[in-house]
Amino acid sequence: MKFRIHHLAILSLSALLIAAGCGNNNASNSSTTTNASGAAEATALPESTKLNIKVSFYPIYEFTKNVAGDLADVEALIPAGIEPHDWEPTAQDMAEISDADMLIYNGAGMEGWVDQVLESISGTPLITVEASKGLDIMEGTEEEEADHHHEEGEHAHEEGEHAHEEGEHAHEEGEHAHEEGEHAHEEHSHDHGGLDPHVWLNPTLAIQEVRNIEAALAAAAPEHAEDFKTNADAYVAKLEQLDQEFKDGLKDTKRKDFITQHAAFGYLAKQYGLTQVPIAGLSPEQEPSAANMSKIVEFAKEHKVKTIFFETLVSSSVADTIAKEIGAKAAVLNPIEGLTEEDRSQNLDYLGIMRQNLEALKSALNE
Incomplete structure (x- = not known):
């Protein structure tokens, strides 16, 4: 069942949800409204109504499902077995996102489609949550590699131009190599923007993502805040144990x-x-x-x-x-x-x- 937010008791949690909207603080993507005093306001869901939550890919699904328990219907947009870096939403996916109460995604450039999706459904009462919001995001290593590919393509192109004097076929090979270099450069521009999004592979950062998700769910359905906290605490305890196992093992x-x-x-x-x-x-x-x-x-x-x-x-x-x-x-x-x-x-x-x-x-x- 679709719901709209009308009252929010905790301003800091409201700010988290607004800031999480695609990382650009676009108020049109936030479901919160403000009263005359400037305080954010929302109403609680009926207890019989479950949150309808769409998440981007598997780790975010796992974290969200463990926090939400039976109090939300959680569904991953990217199917099992599909590499998520290059996934793009279909028209049906767009409709499902628009009809959801909440979209939770990793952020840090992992889901390159998020900005465009949220812009296209601007004005809907969709709550957007960037799970990695507030984490210390590292720079990636891809730009140097992509640029190196581009330089190799340019070099091969020059060789092809030179080989043109000896035969058109060699020239075409050089053109093809040049295009491959251009393609490698373009691929970089569509990837993570130089940021490393793989925070979930560090259990301590996974804990922070879980807590961000917990805060968002508690703000959306405050009558279940204690349930979400209980669920999150139980899962965080498992992540803390996992962290200790990695420390001891390595x-x-x-x-x-x-x-x-x-x-x-x-x-x-x-x-x-x-x-x-x-x-x-x-x-x-x-x-x-x-x-x-x-x-x-x-x-x-x-x-x-x-x-x-x-x-x-x-x-x-x-x-x-x-x-x-x-x-x-x-x-x-x-x-x-x-x-x-x-x-x-x-x-x-x-x-x-x-x-x-x-x-x-x-x-x-x-x-």
């Missing part, structure tokens, strides 16, 4: 650096004193340059790396290539951007996959 490893296909583990590495060595940048679809591949191979040989990590939902070909060249093995380190069919068949959730990641890291760092 504090005395033989090595502290690990090679990943996708630069998704910066927050996890920082939290536990590790060093992520990414083959490519933030986008899992990004192809590393030949120069960067060479550097990774050299690093792996010098440091006697025996495991190259790849991830679910995308091809492992790059990791496989490097592993084969240095005589190492390829193994999964899961960024938990979506559940696979295998994950679902094993009833795995965020906590279970994070523990699998911990075991994978312990194995690789103690080889």
